[in-house]
Amino acid sequence: MFRKMTAKLRSAIQESFLKLALRKPVDRITVKEIVEDCDINRNSFYYHFEDLPDLIEKVVKERILNIEQLKVDNQSLEDYSLAVVQAMINNQELIRNIYNSKSRALFERKLYTITGKLVREFLETRIVPKYDIGLADQETIVRFYRNVLTGYVLEWLNSPVHDDLNTQFKRVFILRKGFFERMLERAVIEHRTAKKR
Secondary structure, three states, X not given: OHHHHHHHHHHHHHHHHHHHHOOOOHHHOOHHXXXXXXXXXXXXXXXXXXXXXXHHHHHHHHHHOOHHHHXXXXXXXXXXXXXXXXXXXXXXXXXXXXXXXXXXXXXXXXXHHHHHHHHHHHHHHHHOXXXXXXXXXXXXXXXXXXXXHHHHHHHHHHOXXXXXXXXXXXXXXXXXXXXXXXXXXXXXHHHHHHHHO
């Protein structure tokens, strides 16, 4: 019962922050405003979160870029990537507000971490069982696709013209069709050659 109440209060604090973040710059939100909106005391806030940056990090991780919600059952890297892109589009006003605040570096780190985890999971569950690839090449592929995906999102956030990120990303996959498969084939050949030495 206590755990349920604690989770409910934690969620209410996050909801208050999200509501305020859509109305004003993130840097101008205070703990006082959040606790007043939730009708709780400051101690309750600090029981759940160290400070505002901690709250922002948890909101990004648990609400915006929740890796469990971003997982998809399809077989393609495109589907995994588009899940991240769609999360950005669905929350773009909030994300831009966080990105244009003092929490930019925190958001960028979290984005790199989560895109890396999604690509790594895709590789480990869908690709490694089918392809004999060395660990170093697996890591190289993860870094490459993590950086492509994160780079596109960051460029989109920095752009004064809000392009259609979803359409852009689909176009990238059309133009790069077959690239991923060729990369995997080369990695298999390299790994077999290394084993023979």
